Amino acid sequence: MWSGWPKRKTWILAAVIAAVAAGAGGAVFMFSGLYNVGADVRHFRITEYIIRLTLHRSVAHHVQRDAPPALEAPGLKELGAKYFEFGCTPCHGSPERDAGPIASSMYPAPPSLHEALLEWTVNEQHWIVQHGLKFTGMPAWAGRDREREVWALVAFLQDIPGMTRNEYEAMLGRQSGADASGTNRVAFCAGCHGDEDTPPVSGLVPSLNGQPSPYLVRSLQDYAADKRQSGMMEPIAARLTPKDADRIARLYSGFEPIAPTADEFSPKVIEVGRNIAESGLPEKGIAPCSACHNSRASPQFPRLAGLSRNYIVEQLLLWAEGQRVQTGYGKIMQRASSGLALDEMNAVAAFYAAQSADSGKPADGKAANRLGDVR
Numbered sequence: 001m002w003s004g005w006p007k008r009k010t011w012i013l014a015a016v017i018a019a020v021a022a023g024a025g026g027a028v029f030m031f032s033g034l035y036n037v038g039a040d041v042r043h044f045r046i047t048e049y050i051i052r053l054t055l056h057r058s059v060a061h062h063v064q065r066d067a068p069p070a071l072e073a074p075g076l077k078e079l080g081a082k083y084f085e086f087g088c089t090p091c092h093g094s095p096e097r098d099a100g101p102i103a104s105s106m107y108p109a110p111p112s113l114h115e116a117l118l119e120w121t122v123n124e125q126h127w128i129v130q131h132g133l134k135f136t137g138m139p140a141w142a143g144r145d146r147e148r149e150v151w152a153l154v155a156f157l158q159d160i161p162g163m164t165r166n167e168y169e170a171m172l173g174r175q176s177g178a179d180a181s182g183t184n185r186v187a188f189c190a191g192c193h194g195d196e197d198t199p200p201v202s203g204l205v206p207s208l209n210g211q212p213s214p215y216l217v218r219s220l221q222d223y224a225a226d227k228r229q230s231g232m233m234e235p236i237a238a239r240l241t242p243k244d245a246d247r248i249a250r251l252y253s254g255f256e257p258i259a260p261t262a263d264e265f266s267p268k269v270i271e272v273g274r275n276i277a278e279s280g281l282p283e284k285g286i287a288p289c290s291a292c293h294n295s296r297a298s299p300q301f302p303r304l305a306g307l308s309r310n311y312i313v314e315q316l317l318l319w320a321e322g323q324r325v326q327t328g329y330g331k332i333m334q335r336a337s338s339g340l341a342l343d344e345m346n347a348v349a350a351f352y353a354a355q356s357a358d359s360g361k362p363a364d365g366k367a368a369n370r371l372g373d374v375r
């Protein structure tokens, strides 16, 4: 009579021999150098299929399941478009122009996103832009752990399928056919940060007007040296020469602070914020913000009056999450804000956002309307 065990043992033995043979065959193939790694020779169809399937399965497995944030927030996709033009078009092209011969000679070539995006859900797009794709040349987001920052790009990506050249140029806010501005030009920075007359493109971008120029220069150095994380500003700052950084910082420093909105926040919230800013929260050991953030303090301390509420809250959240602490100044600020609750962050941010930067006067109505459009 046959019993089960010798049969099973035979199978196991056969499987082990097959695995060893396959491994040995693979090793011989690998060491022989016969495989052509040149990017100008395509994989077999079946290999391409397997790679693509692996890629899709991996992204679907790792992606976060939470519902995405509101992608229609004012200014969000415009901010995404501005960064896209700088950071993504060299490889993916844009509705305005093809990527060019170098990118299209990569293998796999970065696809034109007109169609490629339709394959991926919104969360998957976010995952790909944040983490990049191994072995393809698709880079990870340069700002480590700045996953919220990536949503601006994803907001813009939603509009790409079907977008015309004119629509793209309108979103970038430039004349048809206009040349892309060099990164050393103030006009390039102003596209996101605004200038004397224009507010920033989104509440997530700080206005630089009237900031002490030593603070601006150091911030640019911190981004370029990977000591302050932002996937948008690190690559931009890394391209500036010290001379250009200095020149642009001085220029912005001399600009009149742009008048912020006064009417968006309830007076009660602003009053809570004012108390924190001027008296701190002694029971939590939090010092008054004004001790360091009024205009007579160190030129290394940014002024807060006139920054948008969204930007201030986002930065406070970063400190609460243990980010922006790679410099001594960042660590000072982390200690100063440690223990602030979310509603306290919101209140103090509303207080500063409602102040005009020089005097604490409420903003005039005209400017308030202008800002109201873009926040």
Ligand code: HEC
Residues within 6 Å of the ligand: 084, 087, 088, 089, 090, 091, 092, 106, 108, 109, 110, 111, 116, 117, 119, 125, 128, 129, 133, 136, 137, 138, 139, 153
């Ligand atoms: C250095 C070149 C390069 C840059 C810069 C780049 N990508 Fe990619 N991207 C690629 C390559 C290569 C792939 C993978 C193509 C493949 O696997 O078929 C890819 C894939 C993608 C995909 C998945 C599409 C698909 O179906 O393969 C998305 C979405 C994407 N990139 C978005 C972006 C965005 C947004 C930016 C700017 C923040 C960006 N990429 C910057 C090279 C680049």
Ligand code: HEC
Residues within 6 Å of the ligand: 079, 082, 083, 183, 184, 185, 188, 189, 190, 191, 192, 193, 204, 205, 206, 208, 215, 216, 217, 219, 220, 229, 230, 232, 233, 236, 240, 248, 249, 302
């Ligand atoms: C694509 C949009 C974009 C462009 C273009 C851009 N920035 Fe920025 N910038 C941002 C965002 C977003 C932040 C906030 C990043 C963060 O959270 O750390 C920022 C932050 C900064 C800061 C820090 C300010 C502060 O209050 O801490 C400086 C300085 C700065 N940018 C300078 C520049 C200069 C100079 C240029 C032009 C060479 C430029 N930026 C171009 C989006 C942009």
Ligand code: HEC
Residues within 6 Å of the ligand: 206, 276, 277, 286, 287, 288, 289, 290, 291, 292, 293, 300, 301, 302, 304, 307, 311, 312, 313, 315, 316, 324, 327, 329, 330, 332, 333, 336, 337, 340, 348, 349
């Ligand atoms: C002991 C001094 C000190 C106190 C007190 C202080 N800060 Fe700061 N703050 C700093 C320094 C220094 C920086 C610059 C950090 C850097 O360069 O990364 C900063 C930066 C910031 C920024 C970033 C601004 C920008 O443009 O990126 C915000 C927002 C901020 N502080 C809010 C507050 C609030 C709100 C309080 C009160 C609860 C407060 N700070 C109290 C020293 C202080």
